[in-house]
Amino acid sequence: MAGKADTSPVVVLAGNPNAGKSTIFNTLTGGRQHVGNWPGKTVEVASGVVRWNGQAVTLVDLPGTYSLSAHSPEEVIARDFILEQRPDAAIVVADATNLERNLYLAAQVLELGAPVTLALNMMDRAEAEGIAIDVELLARLLGVPVVPTVGTRRQGLMDLVGLAVTEAASHPNLIDYGNELEAEIAALQPQLGALIASDTPRYTTLKLLEGDRLVAQALGDTPQAAALRQQAEEAAARVQAVYGDDVELLVADRRYGFVHGLAHQVVKRHGGHRPRSLTDRIDDIAAHRVLGLPIFFGLMALVFKLTADASAPFVDWIDATVNGVLANWVAAALSAVAAPAWLTSLLVDGVMAGVGGVLVFLPVLLILYLCLALLEDSGYMARAAFVMDKLMHLLGLHGKSFIPLIVGFGCNVPGILATRTLENRRDRILTGLMVPLMSCAARLPVYVIFAAAFFPRHASAVIFGLYLLGIALAVLTGLLMRRTLFGKTTDSLFVLELPPYRLPAWRGLRTHMWRHSAEFVHKAATLILAASVTVWALLNLPVGVASTEESVFGRLAGAIAPAFEPLGFGNWQAAGSLVTGLVAKEVVISSMAVIYLGDAPDEPPEPVDLAADVRGIVVGFGQAVVDSARIVLSMIPGVDLMGDEPPQTDTALSQALQTHFTPASALAFLVFVLLYAPCIAAMGALKAEFGGKWMAFSFTYLLALAWITGFVTYRVAGWLFGG
Amino acid sequence: MEQLTALLPMQRAAIQSVHGGATLRKRLLDMGLVPGAEISVVRVAPLGDPVEYMVKGYRLSLRRSEASQVMIQRLPCADCDQPAEEGCDSQQASRCPRWLRWLYGGTHGR
Numbered sequence: 052m053a054g055k056a057d058t059s060p061v062v063v064l065a066g067n068p069n070a071g072k073s074t075i076f077n078t079l080t081g082g083r084q085h086v087g088n089w090p091g092k093t094v095e096v097a098s099g100v101v102r103w104n105g106q107a108v109t110l111v112d113l114p115g116t117y118s119l120s121a122h123s124p125e126e127v128i129a130r131d132f133i134l135e136q137r138p139d140a141a142i143v144v145a146d147a148t149n150l151e152r153n154l155y156l157a158a159q160v161l162e163l164g165a166p167v168t169l170a171l172n173m174m175d176r177a178e179a180e181g182i183a184i185d186v187e188l189l190a191r192l193l194g195v196p197v198v199p200t201v202g203t204r205r206q207g208l209m210d211l212v213g214l215a216v217t218e219a220a221s222h223p224n225l226i227d228y229g230n231e232l233e234a235e236i237a238a239l240q241p242q243l244g245a246l247i248a249s250d251t252p253r254y255t256t257l258k259l260l261e262g263d264r265l266v267a268q269a270l271g272d273t274p275q276a277a278a279l280r281q282q283a284e285e286a287a288a289r290v291q292a293v294y295g296d297d298v299e300l301l302v303a304d305r306r307y308g309f310v311h312g313l314a315h316q317v318v319k320r321h322g323g324h325r326p327r328s329l330t331d332r333i334d335d336i337a338a339h340r341v342l343g344l345p346i347f348f349g350l351m352a353l354v355f356k357l358t359a360d361a362s363a364p365f366v367d368w369i370d371a372t373v374n375g376v377l378a379n380w381v382a383a384a385l386s387a388v389a390a391p392a393w394l395t396s397l398l399v400d401g402v403m404a405g406v407g408g409v410l411v412f413l414p415v416l417l418i419l420y421l422c423l424a425l426l427e428d429s430g431y432m433a434r435a436a437f438v439m440d441k442l443m444h445l446l447g448l449h450g451k452s453f454i455p456l457i458v459g460f461g462c463n464v465p466g467i468l469a470t471r472t473l474e475n476r477r478d479r480i481l482t483g484l485m486v487p488l489m490s491c492a493a494r495l496p497v498y499v500i501f502a503a504a505f506f507p508r509h510a511s512a513v514i515f516g517l518y519l520l521g522i523a524l525a526v527l528t529g530l531l532m533r534r535t536l537f538g539k540t541t542d543s544l545f546v547l548e549l550p551p552y553r554l555p556a557w558r559g560l561r562t563h564m565w566r567h568s569a570e571f572v573h574k575a576a577t578l579i580l581a582a583s584v585t586v587w588a589l590l591n592l593p594v595g596v597a598s599t600e601e602s603v604f605g606r607l608a609g610a611i612a613p614a615f616e617p618l619g620f621g622n623w624q625a626a627g628s629l630v631t632g633l634v635a636k637e638v639v640i641s642s643m644a645v646i647y648l649g650d651a652p653d654e655p656p657e658p659v660d661l662a663a664d665v666r667g668i669v670v671g672f673g674q675a676v677v678d679s680a681r682i683v684l685s686m687i688p689g690v691d692l693m694g695d696e697p698p699q700t701d702t703a704l705s706q707a708l709q710t711h712f713t714p715a716s717a718l719a720f721l722v723f724v725l726l727y728a729p730c731i732a733a734m735g736a737l738k739a740e741f742g743g744k745w746m747a748f749s750f751t752y753l754l755a756l757a758w759i760t761g762f763v764t765y766r767v768a769g770w771l772f773g774g
Numbered sequence: 775m776e777q778l779t780a781l782l783p784m785q786r787a788a789i790q791s792v793h794g795g796a797t798l799r800k801r802l803l804d805m806g807l808v809p810g811a812e813i814s815v816v817r818v819a820p821l822g823d824p825v826e827y828m829v830k831g832y833r834l835s836l837r838r839s840e841a842s843q844v845m846i847q848r849l850p851c852a853d854c855d856q857p858a859e860e861g862c863d864s865q866q867a868s869r870c871p872r873w874l875r876w877l878y879g880g881t882h883g884r
Contacts, residue, residue, distance in 0.1 A: 118804035303803035
C-alpha cells in the first residue's frame with residue numbers, strides 16, 4: 052500500500068512478548084527514541100524515526116501482547132492504537148521457533164484491517180532447532196510479505212521497513228468462522244454500518260458477538276445502539292445453542308485452527324526426537340525443586356549489592372562534584388560580583404543541593420535498570436516469578452513483586468521504579484505502597500547513632516529488629532490494602548510464558564538503562580528541587596534570622612512538636628530534624644548535629660583553581676570507577692579488596708542525644724524514622740509511577756502508621772524499661 | 775475428563791475444555807489452550823505451585839487455581855506408548871526412586 056504522500060508514514064511494531072520486537076525497534080531507531088503520549092491517549096508508547104529511501108518513517112513500538120482482546124491494559128493500548136491512529140502499516144514480529152502462537156496475533160492484526168508485513172524473527176535459532184519454514188508458501192497463504200529477520204542485523208531490518216511501507220497488505224476477512232457465525236456476522240454488519248462509521252465493520256461485529264465490553268460501549272447510548280447490542284446478544288445465544296460453546300471460545304478455537312493449519316503447512320521439523328535444549332538444561336538447575344530458591348536469593352543478593360554498593364563511589368563523586376567543586380565555583384563567582392549573601396546561600400544551599408539531590412540517583416538507577424534489563428532480557432525474570440509466586444501470592448501479590456521489595460532495602464526510589472516490571476496495575480500500586488516500609492540504606496546511619504548511644508550492648512539487635520518490623524508491617528500493609536483498597540477485584544492472573552533463555556543484546560540494555568533513568572530525573576526533578584529550596588527558605592526566613600530556633604522552620608517545628616509528645620519526643624529539635632529528614636533520611640542526623648551542637652561557622656569560599664578542580668573531578672571519577680570495580684570484585688566469595696571501615700561514632704552527638712531522649716523515646720523515634728514517609732525523592736518516584744493521588748495516600752498512610760507504631764513502642768518500651 | 779492439575783510431570787494430555795472467569799478463560803484460550811491442543815507437565819515450582827507446562831511448543835506456567843479450570847483427556851505418554859490412565863505413572867514409579875520423583879515434582883497430583 053502506498054503511504055500517505057504528504058505526511059511521513061507511521062509503521063507500528065506488534066508482536067508477542069519475547070518475540071524480539073524491542074530488539075528490532077532498538078536496532079532500527081538506535082538511541083533516537085521518544086516516549087510520549089499520542090493524541091487522545093494517556094498511555095505512553097515509544098516511537099522513533101528511521102530514514103528509508105530518503106523518507107522519514109515513524110516507527111511505533113506497541114506493547115508486547117499475545118492477543119488483541121480487551122482483557123489487559125497492554126492489549127487495549129495496542130488494539131486502540133491500530134484502530135484509532137490507523138497506521139500506514141503494521142510489522143508483526145513473529146518468533147520463528149514458535150510460529151503458531153505468534154501467527155495467532157498476526158491473524159488478529161490482519162482482522163483489524165491493518166496492512167501487515169510479517170517479520171519471521173530468530174530464524175537462525177529456528178534452524179538450529181531443526182525447524183524449517185517455507186517462507187514463500189507462508190507469504191502466499193497469508194497474502195502478506197514475509198521477511199526472515201535476525202533482530203540485531205540492521206541491513207535486513209531496513210529492507211523490512213521498506214517492504215512494510217510499500218507492500219504491506221490487508222486482509223480483514225482472513226478467517227472463516229463457520230456457517231452459523233458467518234451468517235450472524237452477515238446479518239449484523241449492515242446494521243452496524245448504519246449506526247456508526249467504522250473502518251473495520253467485520254471486526255467490530257465479531258467483537259460485539261464475542262461480548263467485548265469496550266466495543267459494545269463504543270456504540271453509544273442511543274436506543275438504536277441498545278437494540279443492536281440486544282440483537283448481538285441474541286445472535287450469540289443462537290450460536291451457542293448450535294455449538295454448545297460460547298462465541299469467545301469458538302472464535303479463539305477457529306482462529307487457532309486457522310493458524311494451526313497454516314503452521315502445519317509451512318513448518319517442517321527434521322530430526323525426529325528433539326534434543327533437550329539449552330533452556331531445558333539451564334532450567335533443570337535454575338528452576339530446580341531444591342536449588343531454585345537458593346539461586347534466586349543469590350541473584351537477588353547480587354542485584355541488591357550492585358545497586359546499593361557498586362553505585363556508592365559514583366554517588367559520592369557526583370555529590371563531591373556538584374556540592375563541593377561546582378558549589379564553590381558558584382560561590383566564588385557570586386562573591387566576585389559582590390552578590391548578597393542570601394543569594395549565594397539560596398543558590399548553593401537551596402538550588403545546587405537540590406540538583407545534586409536528583410543527580411546522585413543516576414548511578415543507582417543506571418545500575419538498577421541494567422540489572423533489571425539483564426534479568427528480563429535473559430529470560431530469568433519469568434523464572435524468578437515462577438519460583439517465588441507461591442510465597443508472594445499469600446500476600447495477594449505476583450511472584451515478580453519480590454524484586455522491587457528487595458531493591459527497596461538499598462534505596463526506595465529504584466524499588467518503587469522497579470514495580471514497573473509487574474504487568475498488572477493493581478500489583479504495581481500494592482507493591483509500591485509496600486516498598487517504603489523496606490528500611491533503606493539512608494535510614495541506617497540514624498539507627499547506628501541512636502542504637503550506639505542508647506543500647507550499646509544490643510545495638511545490632513535493635514537495628515535488626517527495626518528491619519524486621521518494617522518487613523512485618525509491609526506484610527500487614529499488603530494484606531490490609533488488598534482487602535480494603537482493592538477488595539472487589541480478584542487476584543491478578545499468573546499465566547506466564549517461560550521464554551527460552553537468551554543472551555541479552557547490549558544495545559537493548561543500554562537503551563533501557565538510559566531511557567528509564569532519564570525519565571525518573573525528568574519526572575522527579577521538579578519535586579526534589581522544590582523541596583530543597585523550600586527547606587532552605589524556611590531555615591533562612593525571616594531575613595537575617597540568627598539561629599535555627601528563631602527561623603520560620605524552628606517555629607514550625609515548635610508548632611508541630613506537641614504532636615510527638617505522646618511518642619516521648621515532643622520538642623522542636625526532634626520535630627525539626629524529622630522534617631528535614633524528608634529531604635533524605637540520613638539528613639536527620641546532620642540536622643541534629645547542627646541543632647544540638649551548633650552550626651559550623653560559615654566558611655568563606657575557597658579560592659578557585661579551575662585547572663586543579665577539573666583535574667580533581669576527572670581523577671575523582673577515575674577513582675570512583677576503580678572503587679566500584681573493587682566493590683564488585685569483592686562480591687566474589689573469598690576476595691576482599693575492601694578492608695574494614697572504621698565504624699563512625701560521634702561521641703559529642705551521642706552525649707547530646709542522651710540528655711534529650713530516654714531509651715524509650717529513642718526507640719519510638721527510631722520506629723518513627725523507619726516508618727514515616729520516605730524521602731521526597733521516593734515521593735517523587737511514587738508520583739511519577741502512580742500519580743499524585745497515590746503519592747498523597749502513601750504519605751498520609753505512612754505518617755499515620757509511624758505515629759501509631761511509635762506511640763505503641765513508646766508505651767511498651769517505657770513499661771519494659773521501667774519508665 | 776479430569777482437571778489439568780491431576781497430570782504428573784512427563785505425562786501428556788489433550789485439552790477438552792476451558793472454564794473459569796471471563797478474563798482467565800480468554801487469556802488461556804489466547805495462550806493456545808484451546809480444545810484439542812496437546813499439553814504436558816514439565817516441572818513443578820520449588821514451593822509446589824505454580825506448575826510449568828509445555829503447550830503449542832512453548833513453556834507456560836500456571837497456578838494450580840488456574841490449571842484447575844482446564845479439563846483434559848490423558849494421552850499415552852511419549853516414551854512408553856502405554857494406554858493412558860495409569861500406565862505411565864506405574865512405569866515411572868518403577869523406574870525412578872521415590873525421592874528423585876519428589877525432587878522433580880512428584881508431589882504434584884494431590
